[in-house]
Amino acid sequence: MPDQRDDLEQRLIDLETRLAFQEQALSELSDALAATRGEEARNALAMHRVLEELRHMRAALASNPFAAEPSQEPPPPHY
Secondary structure: OHHHHHHHHHHHHHHHHHHHHHHHHHHHHHHHHHHHHHHHHHHHHHHHHHHHHHHHHHHHHHHOHHHOOHHHOOOOOOO
16 A cells, blocks of 8 residues: 555656646746747837838938939039
8 A cells, every 4th residue: 555655646746846847837938928029029119110210211312312413413522
């Protein structure tokens, strides 16, 4: 009878150990997921800002005479 009790006790200890490791792994995965979501939000905000800046630059280039005809440009400084 003591062998069965020892076996059951050992099995219980093994199960509790496995459960503790699984809880720790789950906690680590949860932390990693939260960090990834935060990084994703920061990246989305940065991309939004870059796209807005690009839109402003395109609008500024479209309204600015950078692409003017060469005859309308002032002469170079050495003339």
